[in-house]
Structures are given as C-alpha cells and as structure tokens.
Amino acid sequence: MNHGFLQDVLAGLRLPQKTLPPKYFYDAKGSEYFDQICQLDEYxxxxxxxxxxxxxxxxxxxxxxxxxxxxxxxxxxxxxxxxxxxxxxxxxxxxxxxxxxxxxxxxxxxxxxxxxxxxxxxxxxxxxxxxxxxxxxxxxxxxxxxxxxxxxxxxxxxxxxxxxxxxxxxxxxxxxxxxxxxxxxxDEQMLERAYNDSKDITARFNKNILTRMNRELDANFHPDQFEHLAIYNQELGRIEMHLRSCTRQEVEVAGESFQFKEGETIHTENSYKxxxxxxxxxxxxxxxxxxxxxxxxxxxxxxxxxxxxxxxxx
Incomplete structure (x- = not known):
C-alpha cells in the first residue's frame, strides 16, 4: 500500500470540506484519460x-x-x-x-x-x-x-x-x-466548457481517483454515486472541480469510515487562471x-x- 497516498487521502477526507490532492489523478488510467481530454474540442x-x-x-x-x-x-x-x-x-x-x-x-x-x-x-x-x-x-x-x-x-x-x-x-x-x-x-463560459465536456471524459477523469482509492487503499467508493462538478470561482480566479455525493452514504478507506450527506462534495482540484x-x-x-x-x-x-x-x- 502506498502510505503517502493513504495519509494524504485520510488527511483530506477528515477536513470539514473534504479534499483530495490532484496529483493522485495521474495513475496510468488517469494519464490516459487526460490524454483524451487534451483532444477535446472544448479543452x-x-x-x-x-x-x-x-x-x-x-x-x-x-x-x-x-x-x-x-x-x-x-x-x-x-x-x-x-x-x-x-x-x-x-x-x-x-x-x-x-x-x-x-x-x-x-x-x-x-x-x-x-x-x-x-x-x-x-x-x-x-x-x-x-x-x-x-x-x-x-x-x-x-x-x-x-x-x-x-x-x-x-x-x-x-x-x-x-x-x-x-x-x-x-x-x-x-x-x-x-x-x-x-x-x-x-470569459467564464469558455472556462467552464473546458472542464465540463460533452463526452464526459473529464467526469471519468475526476471519478477515476475513487477507483484508484478502491484498488490501492482498500476503499469502497461507488463512483456512480458521485457526480462531476466544475465551476468557475470568479472571486478567487480559479476553476474548481468537485465530486458531489448523489445520496447520503458511508465510505471506508483502509478501515476508517467517512460520512457523506447528499450534495456534499470532495474538492479534487483547482485550476487558477x-x-x-x-x-x-x-x-x-x-x-x-x-x-x-x-x-x-x-x-x-x-x-x-x-x-x-x-x-x-x-
């Protein structure tokens, strides 16, 4: 088990606003998804x-x-x-x-x-x-x-x-x-289109971190119970990517339990402009x-x- 990955995940999920470090997007599958994102018209x-x-x-x-x-x-x-x-x-x-x-x-x-x-x-x-x-x-x-x-x-x-x-x-x-x-x-619309593509590849890229945690950290996320969210925060000058829980649920990572309310998000990435x-x-x-x-x-x-x-x- 990658203990650095585990410690970063546990620390992020314990916060009031749950977070995950975006560097963990890039396993082999995540890198493959990102290559596909780079070919999108919107990106x-x-x-x-x-x-x-x-x-x-x-x-x-x-x-x-x-x-x-x-x-x-x-x-x-x-x-x-x-x-x-x-x-x-x-x-x-x-x-x-x-x-x-x-x-x-x-x-x-x-x-x-x-x-x-x-x-x-x-x-x-x-x-x-x-x-x-x-x-x-x-x-x-x-x-x-x-x-x-x-x-x-x-x-x-x-x-x-x-x-x-x-x-x-x-x-x-x-x-x-x-x-x-x-x-x-x-333009705000141009920015948000780039992170909400019509083929949902960015959504798969975002959710892949859940699949990776299941595989590498003995977690039990159900990716289909989370939805991709990307919005532009005008005040902070950044795109924010989140994974929003579609339902009230409990998830375990390496034996530790985390509660999610319906609509609660995991903040997965910022992209400052x-x-x-x-x-x-x-x-x-x-x-x-x-x-x-x-x-x-x-x-x-x-x-x-x-x-x-x-x-x-x-």
Missing part, C-alpha cells in the same frame, strides 16, 4: 499551446544563439505523454539532454521509449517521483531549462506555486531558465524574472520564458 489549453510551440521554439533558437548557449539540458516537470516537448526538440538542436520527471512511471517509460526512437541522438533520462520536490539532477555542463507546459501551475494554490518555482530553481541551478505555460483569465502581470509578480517572488512572453490570439493562453539570473537562495 482549448492543449491545442492552443501546442499550436504556439513551433513559433516559440523558433524564437528561442535565436534567443539562445544571441546568448551563445549551445548546450541545454531540458527538464520537463510532470512530463506525462511528452507530446509538447517534440516541437522544442525539432527546432532546438542545442537541447542535447532531456530529463523527464513524472509521478506515473509506467506512462512515462512508454512515452520516453517512443521519444528515443524519434530523437536517437538525444540523451534521455527518466525520473519517477513528485516533481514538486527538489530533485538532484545528474552532473551536466549544460545550461538547464525547465519546461512546465499546460496549465499545471494553476493546480497549485498561489503559495504552493511559489514554493514549486523556488524548488525548481534549486533543481535547475543558477543561470537556468524555465519555459512555462500559463492559462489566462478570460492568471493575468500575465499577476504571474510576473508570483514568479518574481520565487526569484524568477520574465524574459519573454508569447500570447495566443485574444490572449487566451500565455507561454513565458523565465530566467534565474541570481545565485540560488535557500
């Missing part, structure tokens, strides 16, 4: 960012040439299926090493094997683990650049996002860079300075290049 972040990356990579090539950088170690946090790194690798031959970090080892192993076939000269290293914690990279002469695409930074509370960015500075070292995807604040200047302040508080920004049409998504110009502080 704009994936296709928008993927469409931007070739142009971003082209501009980065010029930028790094101007900095006389010819050897870069790319480190992807929460690497998943490795789809988004490919446009960078195709246009940036200065990337000679690639480190993929993800919590789902099986999913990452398969994806990295496919990547190795496409880029046989690339040195690829895989690290299974919690990317929110500092990770000691193998010694390298290359300049490190983190890669954190999508809107994953929004899944952290702002204070946690700042802590992650500090941790990433420690992992990447001085004079490093970070290429970030940031989902921006926009940021105006670019808001994210600049957040990054700056963690020791990063924005070097460049790319905005999608209508400003619905941003990609930012951050630079750690200072000596890493504890």
């Amino acid at each position: 704009y972040p994936y296709r928008t960012e993927l469409g931007m990356l070739p142009d971003v990579a082209g501009e980065l090539k010029q930028y790094f040439s101007g900095k006389s950088l010819d050897n870069i170690q790319l480190v992807e946090f929460g690497a998943g299926s490795l789809h988004k790194v490919k446009p960078l690798l195709k246009k940036l031959p200065v990337i000679t090493e690639f480190v993929a970090i993800d919590i789902s080892g099986e999913h990452l192993k398969n994806a990295s094997a496919d990547l190795a076939e496409s880029f046989p000269k690339l040195q690829i290293k895989v690290a299974q683990g919690d990317f929110t914690q500092p990770i000691e990279l193998a010694l390298s002469q290359a300049t490190s650049m983190g890669f954190f695409p999508g809107s994953t930074i929004g899944n952290f509370e702002p204070e946690e996002a700042c802590e992650f960015l500090r941790s990433a500075r420690t992992t990447l070292g001085k004079e490093s860079y970070m290429l970030m995807g940031v989902d921006t604040k926009k 940021y105006y670019p200047e808001e994210f600049d302040r957040l990054a700056s508080s963690a020791g990063w300075k924005r070097e460049k920004i790319w905005l999608a049409p209508d400003g619905i998504f941003a990609i930012m290049l951050l630079h750690n110009a200072d000596k890493v502080r504890d």
Whole structure:
C-alpha cells in the first residue's frame, strides 16, 4: 500500500470540506484519460499551446544563439505523454539532454521509449517521483531549462506555486531558465466548457481517483454515486472541480469510515487562471524574472520564458 497516498487521502477526507490532492489523478488510467481530454474540442489549453510551440521554439533558437548557449539540458516537470516537448526538440538542436520527471512511471517509460526512437541522438533520462520536490539532477555542463507546459501551475494554490518555482530553481541551478505555460483569465463560459465536456471524459477523469482509492487503499467508493462538478470561482480566479455525493452514504478507506450527506462534495482540484502581470509578480517572488512572453490570439493562453539570473537562495 502506498502510505503517502493513504495519509494524504485520510488527511483530506477528515477536513470539514473534504479534499483530495490532484496529483493522485495521474495513475496510468488517469494519464490516459487526460490524454483524451487534451483532444477535446472544448479543452482549448492543449491545442492552443501546442499550436504556439513551433513559433516559440523558433524564437528561442535565436534567443539562445544571441546568448551563445549551445548546450541545454531540458527538464520537463510532470512530463506525462511528452507530446509538447517534440516541437522544442525539432527546432532546438542545442537541447542535447532531456530529463523527464513524472509521478506515473509506467506512462512515462512508454512515452520516453517512443521519444528515443524519434530523437536517437538525444540523451534521455527518466525520473519517477513528485516533481514538486527538489530533485538532484545528474552532473551536466549544460545550461538547464525547465519546461512546465499546460496549465499545471494553476493546480497549485498561489503559495504552493511559489514554493514549486523556488524548488525548481534549486533543481535547475543558477543561470537556468524555465519555459512555462500559463492559462489566462478570460470569459467564464469558455472556462467552464473546458472542464465540463460533452463526452464526459473529464467526469471519468475526476471519478477515476475513487477507483484508484478502491484498488490501492482498500476503499469502497461507488463512483456512480458521485457526480462531476466544475465551476468557475470568479472571486478567487480559479476553476474548481468537485465530486458531489448523489445520496447520503458511508465510505471506508483502509478501515476508517467517512460520512457523506447528499450534495456534499470532495474538492479534487483547482485550476487558477492568471493575468500575465499577476504571474510576473508570483514568479518574481520565487526569484524568477520574465524574459519573454508569447500570447495566443485574444490572449487566451500565455507561454513565458523565465530566467534565474541570481545565485540560488535557500
């Protein structure tokens, strides 16, 4: 039994507003569901960012040439299926090493094997683990650049996002860079559609954490007795995902009982949205300075290049 998973679940379910950490969405099945979400018409972040990356990579090539950088170690946090790194690798031959970090080892192993076939000269290293914690990279002469695409930074509370960015500075070292995807604040209907798709794949993704707890933590959730809920909290600037109990029920996890009232929810995920200047302040508080920004049409998504110009502080 995964005791870290168990302790996080028990701690969250004991709270007045029951919660579950979203990092546990991503077992093999959850990662598969998320790949399907990325192909949905309603889910704009994936296709928008993927469409931007070739142009971003082209501009980065010029930028790094101007900095006389010819050897870069790319480190992807929460690497998943490795789809988004490919446009960078195709246009940036200065990337000679690639480190993929993800919590789902099986999913990452398969994806990295496919990547190795496409880029046989690339040195690829895989690290299974919690990317929110500092990770000691193998010694390298290359300049490190983190890669954190999508809107994953929004899944952290702002204070946690700042802590992650500090941790990433420690992992990447001085004079490093970070290429970030940031989902921006926009029309509320567009945001809510992205998390309430017509095919109910996001609902299956959300409920999969219940199935995972049944399998790994000796729980007895009935997923069909919970419904997916995703709403935009205007005041806090975030999408909130919940699992709402359809009935009064009792559930056990590793022998501990939890009572649910009808309509009571488990808060499973937040996805914070940021105006670019808001994210600049957040990054700056963690020791990063924005070097460049790319905005999608209508400003619905941003990609930012951050630079750690200072000596890493504890």
